[in-house]
Amino acid sequence: MGWKFSDDVPLYQQIMDGIKQRIATGDWVPGQKLPSVRELAVDAGVNPNTMQKALAELEREGLLYAKRTAGRFVAEREEIKGRLQEEMMQSYVKEFLGNMESLGYSLEDTVALLQKISDQEERKGE
């Protein structure tokens, strides 16, 4: 499980994003039991307190839940995955459009470019 962190954003936020991504991509399935805080911390190479903070936040947001002695689990509800995917798609697209804009591409230019690339891929496939 690869964790990649940048150094100017608080770690706990980055951890939260990383976990949301794993849930959204289906890497972590609903109802899955999480490893212990320490194990996760060692794996990610971060301070256990930081990991704990991230997990607690995710619990608050309803993405994880804790059963007293049994540990932490991914929330059971399937719609969580959908919601996360929606959230992530939005942020990816916004970021992409923002980058394109900085290169001087308007929205129409971007759409045209996407169409062109998609056609090229189709032709390669034939």
Next chain:
Amino acid sequence: MEELIRCKGVSKKYGRTLGLEDLSLSIASGKIVGILGPNGSGKTTFIKVLSGLLMPEAGEVLIDGKPIGTESKALVSYLPERPYFSDAMRISEVIDFFEEFYRDFQREAAERMLQTLGLDPERKISALSKGNREKVQLILVMSRKAKVYLLDEPMGGVDPAARDFILKTILTNYNEDASVLISTHLISDVENVLDDVIFIKQGRLALYKSVDEIRMEENKSVDALFREVFAC
């Protein structure tokens, strides 16, 4: 989480040069704290005072409520910058030594870690490479169930794989009743592992914040902030 380390008005002079000046701080248990500062800033003096190797001229230091002495030394596991085992000893003899003098030493943990690294306990310390020697020292220090771990430049001159091993060992040994103090100038390597950072500048406490606070408030890494604060 109780107050594990408390310093009040600690001062240490070396002749006319100031090592530490009126240092006051409090470190709770369950924290991994970075002690950061350039060479000669006083961070090594600070670590030496906590370990009992240096007596301050003024001020009070309490470790788990105890003043510096034999009781506090039993609670503190110190890893100095330099090799401190006799060259002529074998690794197994050093393990015996630690077991003899430290009640909180866990032999099996040490032996397990040595095995993971493929180090034969029957080898002499003198026969080990510099990197391996440092790893052995770290293993022995971290194999104690101490309340305070003082690591003075644990990653200087060690290869990246070894640095990973060191950080992993620190994280694996984490426990809420103990705290780890890491004095280093290789900040970007340890940043992710730290709860809080303490900047020591010219013997004084320049900053004591959590890593998260720094990133949120300053929008930069601790490493970047360090370069700013200590710009020459």
Next chain:
Amino acid sequence: MLGKLLKYDMKRQMKLLFAAYLVVGLVAGFSAIFRLVFRNFEDTTGVVGIVRTLVTGLAIVAVAVMVVGTFIYAVLYFRKNLFKDEGYLMHTLPVKSWQLYMSKVISSTLCSFLSILVAVAAICLAFLHIPDVADIMSGAMAVGIPKWFFIVTIIVFCIAIPANLVQFYVSLVFGYTIQTNTKTPVNRDLMSVISYIVIYMVQQVAMIGVMLVWVAMNIGKITDSKLMNAAMAGTQAPEELLQMMWGLYAISIVLMVLLSVVLSVLSVLRMEKRLNLS
């Protein structure tokens, strides 16, 4: 904790000493064998005689080196273990400073005694001759030297060993805890040597002081010519003279012990307060 430190210090020093004892044993043994094989050769000037002297001489040299070496090693070990890199380990152990110090004094004294015993045994072996101690003693007693003289001499000798070790140890402690106001690093070994010289001079002055006191106390007896003549004649050691010697001995012992104790206490305190490893 003191016991644990003692065990460790003994082990460390004995590692080297054991090897030295082995070498000495071999050389002495060789000399013994040589003497045994050629025991019927009366001729001491021929080849056999010369070689025998050489071989035995070698054994004596080995013994001397071993004894002196034990002492030198004790001092160097103190320095290495407490004031070099190993000091980072030793001074952070949950032990008191005085325990670190006493462990060195006791273990090095024991090692010195052991080396002396080995030396005596080796010399006897090398010469294939065990001196008849009882004979020597009765001979001396016949001249009037009392039994207590031997006992006291041995006691003085036994005290002198740790006393001398203490002098070296204390010099090292003071040398290595010197605090200078300059930024330039000071040579601590040099400081230790200077400390030793100072301590030695102080000790000599104290000794001279004691001697003067003793002379003053016994001024009557010293100027008594009858007593002195009897003593010079060497036929019989008069009772009063022996009393005076006994007094001198006693004072010397007390002084040695006192000095050692005072110096030790000072250096332990110094280590506790002013330790500053490089």
